[in-house]
Structure formats: structure tokens, C-alpha cells
Amino acid sequence: MKRWSQYRAVLLPTVLLTLLMLGFAWYATGVVDRDRAMEQAENRLVQMSQKIDALQSEQSLILDEAQADYQTRARIISMMINTTPTLLETETDLEELRLVAGAEVISVSDLQGVIRFSTDQSRVGDRVEDAFLPAITNKVFSEWYFPDESTRDILLVGTARLDQDGVIQITxxxxxxxxxxxxxxxxxxxxxxxxxxxxxxxVLDESCRYMSHTYSALVGAQSPYAPADFSGNAGHFSASPYQSSALVCYRKYRSYTLVCTLPYREVYARRNSAALWMLALGALLDLTAGFCVTSRLHRDQQ
Structure with a gap:
């Protein structure tokens, strides 16, 4: 009984101290690691928003320069027709105008907006686009647009005829x-x-489809999230998007939701490693204490 009491007097505090240290290390390191991951995620989300601004500025510049270029081409064609109206009378001359403009089709309407001349004869008798009708009476009118904004594979430009009232529509x-x-x-x-x-x-759109992703194959696919998951302008939550528990940090920017996802096994990797070391150290400490008590009892018996 005395021997067990001596074991308990030494080992019990040692084990309790080990568990206390392990619990403290587990909690404190976990909190620090989570905060560190969230801070890094927030920094990355801010960088993503800055990149979006840069991309959209670049797109705007590209479109502005392109608009000036294509509208200039259309005005040049209008001036050439004004100088030599007979260019409209033969298919060969119209085709040469098309090549000069680098266009697919050139169509010229009368004052009712009905196409009378075109490099594509199937369009003769059709009407020009409604968006270009103001060019009939406005001699400085020039406009452009993409019929399909999603692909932008076709561009229409409309400008006023200078030789008479009408529209020059170029594809x-x-x-x-x-x-x-x-x-x-x-x-x-x-x-x-x-x-x-x-x-x-x-990067998610308003319906939570991927507009951009680390894995480009997912672009256009529906994400595992719902709009309700992103209730605030910024925040974080836990989810298992792909069968792996993860920390999800997000930030809303313009019409997009920017998302960082990090598996918890990586968030708490340092904590888990530290806990294993603490557990090994505690076990070693307990064994050492037990060995010391055993040696002391053995000497006392001698």
C-alpha cells in the first residue's frame, strides 16, 4: 500500500501536468494556426480583388482602342463612298471596299433603313440593325456592339452615309x-x-458557378456552395466541399464572391505535430518519473 501511494504521489501529478500541457498546447496552437490561416486568406482575397480591377481596366482599354479602330474603318468606307458613289454599283467595287475595311460584310441602306447594296446579296432587302437607324439623319453617328456578348465573335459597326441619307452597316x-x-x-x-x-x-458568380478556379477544369461548373452560405460581405465557415473538412474564407467584391478554401488538416498541421511531440515528451516524462520511483523503492528495500 505504501509503495502504491508513493507511485501515485509522483505519477498522478506528472500525468495531470502532461495532460494540462497537452490540452493547452492543443488549444493555443490551434487558435494561432486558425487565425494565421484566416489572415493569409484575407490577404489573398484582397490581392484577387486588385487583380480583378486590373483585368477589367485592361479589358476596358482593349475595347476602347478597338472601338476607335473599327469605327474609324467604317468612317473611311463612308468617306470613300461619298467621294465615289459609283463604288456601290458593282459587286467588284463593293468587294474591294470590304477588303480595305478588313470586314466580313458591308451593307448600305437607303433612308428607310432597307439594305440596297451589300457584299452579301442575301441581305439585300433586309433592314439594318435598329441600333443604327439614328445614322439615317445624324451624319456624325457611329456606333458598335457585339450581338453575342458571351462569345464576341461577331462585331457590328454602323455609321452614317455621307453621300445621302442612309446607314452603312459593317460586320x-x-x-x-x-x-x-x-x-x-x-x-x-x-x-x-x-x-x-x-x-x-x-471566383464565383451570383449563382455560385465557378468563373475562375485553381483547377481550370471546374470553370463554368456549379460550386458546392449556395448563395446563402455567403450571408455577409466577408466571413468564414466550415464546409466539406469535396469530402474533406475545410475552412472556407470569402469576400464579396462587385458582383463576385472570392473564395479561399483550405483543408483543416493543413490549418492544424502545426498544432497536430506539436501535440504529438508534447504527448511523446509527456510519456517520456511519465516513464522517467516511474523509473525514478521504482529505483528509490528498490534502494529503500535494500
Whole structure:
């Protein structure tokens, strides 16, 4: 009984101290690691918003320069027709105008907006686009637009006829714009970019579809999140987007939701490692204490 009391007097405080140290290390290191991960995520989200601004500024500049270029081409065609109206009378001359402009189709309307001359004969008798009708009476009118904003593979430019009332409508295939816009494509914003070691970055639209993602194959796919998950302008929550529990940090910017996702196994990797070391140290301390008590009892018996 005396021997057990001596064991208990030494080992019990040692074990309790070990557990206390382990619990403190587990909690404190976990809190620090989580805060550190959230701070890094917030910094990365701010960087993403700055990149979006830069991309949109670049896109705006590209479009402004392209607009000036294509509208200038249309005005040049209008001036050439004004100087030599007979250019409209033969298909050969119209075709040469098309080549000068680098266009796909050139169509010229009368004062009712009905196409009377065109490099595409199937369009003769059609009406020009409603957006270009003000050019009939406004001699300084010039406008452009993409019929399909999602692809931007066709560009329409309308300008006023100078030789008489009417519209010159020109169809372009703006391959140069497409190539330049690809370099400023939002879908490439975070493509191939990891957050820390195993985390991901993404940009969501209002329906929570991926507009950009670390893994580019997911662009356009529906994310595992719902709009209700992002209730504030910024925040964080826990989720298991791909069968792995993760910390999700987000920040709303313009019409986008910017997201950082980091698996908890990486968030708490340092804590888990420290806890294992503390557990090993505690076990070693307990064994040492037990060995000391045993040696002391053995000497006392002798």
C-alpha cells in the first residue's frame, strides 16, 4: 500500500501536468494556426480583388482602342463612298471596299433603313440593325456592339452615309479583340494558383458557378456552395466541399464572391505535430518519473 501511494504521489501529478500541457498546447496552437490561416486568406482575397480591377481596366482599354479602330474603318468606307458613289454599283467595287475595311460584310441602306447594296446579296432587302437607324439623319453617328456578348465573335459597326441619307452597316470578325481579351480573361485569374500547399482559390458568380478556379477544369461548373452560405460581405465557415473538412474564407467584391478554401488538416498541421511531440515528451516524462520511483523503492528495500 505504501509503495502504491508513493507511485501515485509522483505519477498522478506528472500525468495531470502532461495532460494540462497537452490540452493547452492543443488549444493555443490551434487558435494561432486558425487565425494565421484566416489572415493569409484575407490577404489573398484582397490581392484577387486588385487583380480583378486590373483585368477589367485592361479589358476596358482593349475595347476602347478597338472601338476607335473599327469605327474609324467604317468612317473611311463612308468617306470613300461619298467621294465615289459609283463604288456601290458593282459587286467588284463593293468587294474591294470590304477588303480595305478588313470586314466580313458591308451593307448600305437607303433612308428607310432597307439594305440596297451589300457584299452579301442575301441581305439585300433586309433592314439594318435598329441600333443604327439614328445614322439615317445624324451624319456624325457611329456606333458598335457585339450581338453575342458571351462569345464576341461577331462585331457590328454602323455609321452614317455621307453621300445621302442612309446607314452603312459593317460586320467584322474581331479576332484581334478575341486574342487580346483572352489575355485579360477572368477565368484565368487564379488558374493553377494554390493557396498555401493544398488550398484552392476561386471566383464565383451570383449563382455560385465557378468563373475562375485553381483547377481550370471546374470553370463554368456549379460550386458546392449556395448563395446563402455567403450571408455577409466577408466571413468564414466550415464546409466539406469535396469530402474533406475545410475552412472556407470569402469576400464579396462587385458582383463576385472570392473564395479561399483550405483543408483543416493543413490549418492544424502545426498544432497536430506539436501535440504529438508534447504527448511523446509527456510519456517520456511519465516513464522517467516511474523509473525514478521504482529505483528509490528498490534502494529503500535494500
Amino acid at each position: 467584322f470578325k474581331p479576332d484581334d479583340i478575341s486574342q487580346l481579351m483572352q489575355s485579360a480573361d477572368l477565368s484565368e485569374l487564379v488558374s493553377g494558383t494554390q493557396f498555401m500547399e493544398n488550398g484552392t482559390l476561386s
